Every structure is written in structure tokens, then in C-alpha cells.
Amino acid sequence: MFSERQQQIVETATKIIANRGIQNLTIKNIATEIGISEPALYRHFxxxxxxxxxxxxxxxxxxKPxxxxxxxxINSLNKIESFxxxxxxxxxxxxxxxxxxxxEANFQNEDELILKMNNMMNQSHKILETVVQSGQNNNEIRTDVSSLSIARMIIGSxxxxxxxxxMSGMIFNLETEGKQLCDDMKKLIVAK
Amino acid sequence: MFSERQQQIVETATKIIANRGIQNLTIKNIATEIGISEPALYRHFxxxxxxxxxxxxxxxxxxKPxxxxxxxxINSLNKIESFxxxxxxxxxxxxxxxxxxxxEANFQNEDELILKMNNMMNQSHKILETVVQSGQNNNEIRTDVSSLSIARMIIGSxxxxxxxxxMSGMIFNLETEGKQLCDDMKKLIVAK
DNA sequence: TCACTTTGTTAGTGAACACTAACAAAGATA
DNA sequence: TATCTTTGTTAGTGTTCACTAACAAAGTGA
Known part of the structure; x- marks a missing residue:
């Protein structure tokens, strides 16, 4: 899909946005970081x-994975956990x-980008809501709470x-904290 | 605190960011929207x-309210609901x-702004976690799930x-959906 | 009336921006 | 060898940016 150079440009752009903010994402900054000239970028995008x-x-x-x-x-709670x-x-x-x-607000002023982000977010949300629903149908997940709310809580948290x-500068272990959050979430939504 | 003109500038800036993105927040755009010249803005900020x-x-x-x-x-669940x-x-x-x-990513490249946003977010989070803790101590909120996780779920969702x-263009009623989410959250965390 | 403060104006600064024109070198293909 | 494509270069375009210098009008207070 992307050529090697294109992949390098995309990754450099991502890095610049992450470290210096989107206001500093300029063609010059990308080019300098890679070590080529500005017009060279326009050969690839x-x-x-x-x-x-x-x-x-x-x-x-x-x-995607x-x-x-x-x-x-097969188990819905396991699906949520792996999600x-x-x-x-x-x-x-x-x-x-x-x-x-x-x-996502980074891309706020470009309609095309908002749409792309919005679709991505909605896709995850809908997939997750479907998983919750089937868990409710199988009596794995409590049914006194709407699947929409549960999906919102999972993605939101x-x-x-x-x-x-x-924002903390990545001072805690994301996966460890995530495991704790995930276990607690399962305790809350599991059917009794 | 703010003069009338300053308040007008702040509200105009907020409106521009909301409608056109931070990339379009320029001194010229604020000034034009208000109907004064660019240098006039510098009399106020x-x-x-x-x-x-x-x-x-x-x-x-x-x-603040x-x-x-x-x-x-007095009731912790009521506190969370009103929050x-x-x-x-x-x-x-x-x-x-x-x-x-x-x-918050809008302000990513300005250390001072990140700090200001971060403090605001952490303050809410800590206040809410304290409320959850006291609810757990009073046997209003279940104790098999950490107060940190519950606070994260509430603020996150x-x-x-x-x-x-x-992002949907405000097509649904925020307060109605919020009430539903809130009721579901209370069902999940209430002590049995 | 006279000085001062406040709040505005017009006209401009240099710097940074996305993007382009024209050209060059290197490799692949014939 | 000769030609074409790919990928780079230097030098530049016009536009927009935040911000400033210099000046003006209007209100305030003595």
C-alpha cells in the first residue's frame, strides 16, 4: 500500500504530532527530520x-488485529477483555x-479527516455493542443495563x-492499569 | 476579572475553535468576527x-457550579448523579x-496550556474518586471494585x-442520553 | 481649557507557511 | 549507448501569520 518512503513520512508525521503538536507538523519539519528536502516530500504525497x-x-x-x-x-466477556x-x-x-x-480534535477543521475519524470510532463502538448484546442474550452479561451504556463505558474509560x-508523560504501565480496569469492568457487568 | 471586551474576545475565540478548529483561531479572525481591527485586540490581551x-x-x-x-x-450516589x-x-x-x-490535544504544543488542562482534569478525577471512596465506606457503593476504576469509568464515559x-453534530439530546447513562452507571456500582 | 488615559485606527514588519518551476543524478529498460 | 522514469536538488512563489509603530478620537478629571 505505502511505499517505504511513504511509510517513513507517515511515521515521522505521527512522531512530530505526538511530540510537538499538530501546529508543528509542517512539510519542512517532516522533511528535515527525514533528511530530505521539502519538495522531495511532494514526490510521495x-x-x-x-x-x-x-x-x-x-x-x-x-x-485491525x-x-x-x-x-x-466464544465467551462474550473474553471478547471484551481481548478488545x-x-x-x-x-x-x-x-x-x-x-x-x-x-x-480527534486535531483534525477538526478538515471535514474529510473528521469523517474518517468518526467512522473509525463508530465502527469500534458498534462492534462492541453487538458483542455486549450477544453476551446479554447468552446470559453472560446482566440485562438490567443497556448495551449502549455498557459499550459507552468500556470505550469511554x-x-x-x-x-x-x-498526558501524564506515560509514567504508569498502560497494560497493567488496563488489566485492572478490565477486571473491574467485568465484575460490574457480569450476569448474576 | 475579565472586562466586557475581554469576555467578548474569549467567547469569540471559543466559538471560532468550536466551529472552525484551532488552526483557524487567528488574531485577524477574532478581530473581524468582533468587528474591530487586529491591533485593537492587543489592547486587551x-x-x-x-x-x-x-x-x-x-x-x-x-x-465551578x-x-x-x-x-x-449527602448520599454518594446522588453526588455522582449531580456531578x-x-x-x-x-x-x-x-x-x-x-x-x-x-x-485537550488542541493545546498540545504549549506546556503552560497542557498543565492548565491537566490540572483541571485531575482535579475532577480526584474529587470524584473521593466521593466514590466515601460511598464505599458508607456501604452505598460496592467495594469489590476499586474506586479508581469507578471514577475512571464515570469520567471516561x-x-x-x-x-x-x-462529533455527531449534536444530533441527540445530551442531557437525556446522560440521564440514561447515569442511571445505568448507578445500577452497576450500587452496593447489594 | 488642558493634560491624560483608554481604545481604537492605518500601514507596515519579518518570519513561516504550503506549494512549484526548473533542473540533476542515478538506475532500469531497450 | 541512448532514453525514460524515479527521486532528489536549489531557488523561488504568493499568502498568511503574530505582532508593532505611529497616530487619532473620545471620554475623564483638574
């Missing part, structure tokens, strides 16, 4: 917007993503955990 | 960073805030709800 779109696509590609792994469990832990595993292995993608991790 | 700091301060001031109301309930609903009430009455403040509301 036609403009800056295409680079930003590629940053999101790259994130989506890296996150987290969604695919869902189908490997949470797999997300956190990927993010802690790619810490630059945390600041870039969990801050997951996102907030990553935000806290990112 | 010494530079752009001061305007951004004022935007956050203004948000904090508006949110939500924290003060906490002490008006959630009061936040959502203020945000739905000031919808520009939703996009501005729940996107609250933030995510606002994010969804904001």
Missing part, C-alpha cells in the same frame, strides 16, 4: 492533507499513536485511560 | 497565548465548550458521550 489521511489509515491498519482477535473467543487488552497492547507498543489519534497515560 | 489561557479559565469558571453542587447531597448531570447541563448550554475543552455528541 500530493499535499499535506494526504499525509494526514495516511496517518489515520496507518493507525487503522495497526489496530484488535478487532480481528474478537472472533477468536480492551489488545487495544492497549498496540497503543503501548506505538505510543505516538496515543497523542495523535485519541485527540479505555479512551480516558489512554488520555491520562499520554 | 498581550498575545495569543494569553487569549488561549483565558479560554480555559473561562471554562473553569463556568464549570458543577463541583460546588456536589456538597449539597454527571450538572456537567452535561452546563455543556449543553454552552455547546462551544464541548469541542474546545474536551479536545462522560467525556466519550460528549465527544460523540459533539
Amino acid at each position: 500530493s499535499n499535506k492533507l494526504e499525509i494526514l489521511k495516511a496517518v489515520i489509515t496507518n493507525f487503522q491498519n495497526k489496530m 484488535a478487532l480481528e482477535k474478537l472472533n477468536k473467543s 480492551i487488552l489488545e487495544h492497549l497492547r498496540i497503543i503501548s507498543q506505538n505510543p505516538d499513536f496515543a497523542k495523535v489519534i485519541f485527540s 479505555l479512551r480516558f485511560l489512554v488520555t491520562q497515560w499520554s | 498581550s498575545n495569543k497565548l494569553e487569549i488561549l489561557k483565558a479560554v480555559i479559565t473561562n471554562f473553569q469558571n463556568k464549570m 458543577a463541583l460546588e453542587k456536589l456538597n449539597k447531597s 454527571i448531570l450538572e456537567h452535561l447541563r452546563i455543556i449543553s448550554q454552552n455547546p462551544d465548550f464541548a469541542k474546545v475543552i474536551f479536545s 462522560l467525556r466519550f458521550l460528549v465527544t460523540q455528541w459533539s
